[in-house]
Amino acid sequence: MMKRKKITVVGAGNVGATCAHWAAARELGDVVLVDVVEGVPQGKALDLMQAAPIYRYDSIITGTNNYEDTADSDVAIITAGIARKPGMSRDDLLNINYKIVVSCAENIARYSPNCTIIVVSNPLDVMVYAAYKATGFPANRVFGQAGVLDSARFRTFLALELGVSFEDVSAMVLGGHGDTMVPVLSHSFAGGIPITQLIPAERLAEIVKRTAHGGAEIVSFLKTGSAYYAPSAACVQMAEAVLKDKKRIMPVACYLNGEYGAKDLYTGVPALIGGNGVEKIYELDLTAEEKAALDNSIQAVRDLMKVVGL
Incomplete structure (x- = not known):
């Protein structure tokens, strides 16, 4: 009998619960929603299950406070952490979310040693690196949602400006997932x-x-929360590329080992995403201005890594 794919979503807040929603609606597999708060993942999972007869999906969605229930997952999406509040930079979240992400990653690795991990928690580039170190997984199986969301935002604004279909706009956003991100105009088209x-x-x-x-x-x-519809949709697009071995080219936070002149850090670059996670990194020909902006973004990631001693 064919075994269904299994997707674990860590964190049952807005991003996590909406990830579970998108993943189930696309029938990517069965979904386990795990959270430290008792009752929240169970309640949201049950609510999502009861939409199945209406939206006609057959994914089984379960909520739990126990990582044992996540065992043998194919993909794990880490959304855990506190959300940004008004006036708070992504960097303010650093020390709190670092401890949370390390704990989540260790638990996932314990029960699903062969899974691929997608990190969403902010500040993103540092959190992916933290998960990579905590799991001891090969770098290709740990990556983060960066440019998929940022380029979706960029493509939205470009399509609205031009009055054209969102489908027909392609754009590339590189660098850290934050204020130093680099929308690459030389590789953006309608x-x-x-x-x-x-x-x-x-x-x-x-x-x-x-x-x-x-x-x-x-x-x-x-005022009291942060974005979750588009971030979760971006995560699920990445998870789908892995689960279906789609070989999508998308900008994600990858481990760099010399590419773009950077070593031993994660930042957003275009990559081939398939069944083995990050299967290839593409080095674009950038203009001098774009290269300088990317170098600046990479340095900003390094500065944040120092804060938590990475």
Whole structure:
């Protein structure tokens, strides 16, 4: 009998629960929602299960406070950690979320030693590295959601500006998942037409700035929370690429070992994502300005790593 894929989502907050929602709706496999708070993952899982007859998916969704229930997962998505509050930078979250992510990663590795881990917790680039170190997994099986979300935001703003289909806009965002991210205009297109030919430089600069502060803009509206629909959709797109061995090219936070002039850190670069996780990293020809911005972003990641002694 064929065994269904198993997806563990760590953290039953807005991002985690919405990850479970998207994954079940796409029938990627059975989903286990795990959280330290008693009752929350169980309640959300039961609620999602009761939508199955309506939305016609057959994924079994369970909620638990026990990592034993996550055993033999194919993919684990770590969303645990506290969310950003207004006025709080991603960096303020660092020390709190570092301890949380290390604990989650160790527990996942104990029960699912062969799984692939996708990290969403902020500050993202440091948290992926923390999970990589805590698990001892090969680097290709631990990566983070960076440019998939950032490029989705960039593509949204570009499509709205041009009045064209979201499907026809492709864009690349590199670097740290934060204010130093690098939207790469030289590799961004609408229907194959370079975006720089369609939108004036000054307007493009405004869109780039809005993209870099995309998360903060949502936090400022919500007041008591942060974005979760698009972040969770981005995670599930990444998980699907692994589970179905889709060989998607997407910008994710990968471990660099000399690529883009950086070593022993994680940051957002275009990669081939398939059944073995990060199967290849692509080095783009960047303009001098883009390369300088990426170097700056990489340095910002290094500075954060020092804060937690990595």
